[in-house]
Amino acid sequence: MLDDVVVIGAGLIGTGIAYELAKRGAMVTVYDRAEPARAASWAGAGMLAPYSEEVVDPALLALCDASLRAYPAFVDDLRERTGVDAHLRHEGTLHVACDDASAQERGAQCAAFRRNGADASILDRDATLAREPMLGGHVRGAVYVANEAHVDNRRLGRALVAACTDAGVRFERTTEVALECDARRVRGIRTEHGFAATGTVVNAAGAWAGELAGVPAAAHIAVRPVAGEMLALAVPKGFTRGLVWAQHVYLVPRDDGRLLIGATSLERDFDVRVTARGVQSLLDVALRIAPVLGTFALVETWAGLRPASHDGRPYLGRTAIDGYFVAAGHYRNGILLTPVTAQAVAALISGEQPPIELGAFDPQRDAPEAA
Ligand code: GLY
Numbered sequence: 001m002l003d004d005v006v007v008i009g010a011g012l013i014g015t016g017i018a019y020e021l022a023k024r025g026a027m028v029t030v031y032d033r034a035e036p037a038r039a040a041s042w043a044g045a046g047m048l049a050p051y052s053e054e055v056v057d058p059a060l061l062a063l064c065d066a067s068l069r070a071y072p073a074f075v076d077d078l079r080e081r082t083g084v085d086a087h088l089r090h091e092g093t094l095h096v097a098c099d100d101a102s103a104q105e106r107g108a109q110c111a112a113f114r115r116n117g118a119d120a121s122i123l124d125r126d127a128t129l130a131r132e133p134m135l136g137g138h139v140r141g142a143v144y145v146a147n148e149a150h151v152d153n154r155r156l157g158r159a160l161v162a163a164c165t166d167a168g169v170r171f172e173r174t175t176e177v178a179l180e181c182d183a184r185r186v187r188g189i190r191t192e193h194g195f196a197a198t199g200t201v202v203n204a205a206g207a208w209a210g211e212l213a214g215v216p217a218a219a220h221i222a223v224r225p226v227a228g229e230m231l232a233l234a235v236p237k238g239f240t241r242g243l244v245w246a247q248h249v250y251l252v253p254r255d256d257g258r259l260l261i262g263a264t265s266l267e268r269d270f271d272v273r274v275t276a277r278g279v280q281s282l283l284d285v286a287l288r289i290a291p292v293l294g295t296f297a298l299v300e301t302w303a304g305l306r307p308a309s310h311d312g313r314p315y316l317g318r319t320a321i322d323g324y325f326v327a328a329g330h331y332r333n334g335i336l337l338t339p340v341t342a343q344a345v346a347a348l349i350s351g352e353q354p355p356i357e358l359g360a361f362d363p364q365r366d367a368p369e370a371a
Helices: 012-023 058-082 100-104 106-115 125-131 153-166 206-211 276-289 291-295 338-349
Strands: 004-008 027-032 093-097 120-123 141-145 170-173 177-181 186-191 194-197 200-203 224-234 243-246 249-253 258-262 297-308 315-318 324-328
Touching: 004 012, 004 186, 012 027, 012 153, 012 324, 012 338, 058 153, 058 338, 093 106, 093 125, 100 106, 106 120, 106 141, 120 125, 125 141, 153 170, 186 200, 200 338, 206 224, 206 297, 206 324, 224 276, 243 276, 249 276, 258 276, 276 291, 276 297, 315 338, 324 338
Parallel strands: 004 027, 004 200, 027 170, 093 243, 200 324
Antiparallel strands: 093 141, 120 141, 177 186, 186 194, 224 258, 224 297, 243 249, 249 258, 315 324
């Protein structure tokens, strides 16, 4: 019989774990300062693109691959349960070359993608324009990665929250939350509303995961926020097809006609302002590869905080404190890693074999005795 479980953090990772635990019969309460799925889960672009993100660490790549494979069943289940379709689209990624230098690098770029497991091929100019007609006629070609996808992360958040609610998960808004434990095990949590007893707590607090009060030094994880600014243009529906990348900027279409353009990468603490320089840098690249985009309305700008660990790997699993689990530090791949994280962490808490080996993601790997 599963214990009552507290999940701290109502993002995609936290709600994903809560949903998987509720399906296994646990009584789950999710605590967050903000509305569910409104921080990085809402701010992301929903790219399911580990090769384009240049993930090369074999353990992390295997985790990303497992999650990418799990996505279709994950969104199908949520759609059947809630009626909310997360718009999973398998349209691949186009890495566009606009000048001689980047056109010459396509061979090496394609080979590097293939070494990591990408289904990558080189496209000439005509094939590139046929695949993505919004691009300017000056493009020189592209590398196309067929086995990448994207999902509407805001719809996915809505689907997960609805699925959680349907499965009996409770959501609590709190301004303060602290872990309560003794030297060996979790006793509960304390919020501004008082003490809540539980033997199992999951820290899924994203960029704030390293700030959780009450965590003993032996179980502390170091997570730092890396801000990403983004914007959206209103383009005609169907105007763009798949993911487009150029010079570290990506363009992601949405079924509702918005085209997301992201993202900067700024280490400036918990600052989520959108700066003029950030918007300029994104539009500079986007309008260089597709000048026609300059004619459309800029309808939204926003920023989110990626939760970064020191080695690029998330922290997943048990800690030195019995009953205190961590699922944090997913950095640029939190949306991609949601299904595998939810299933693996819920399995671990339920005493089942996780679907993937989690040793490389041990939350205690930074502890002095692990070195
Ligand atoms: N995964 C996209 C980003 O973090 O900007």
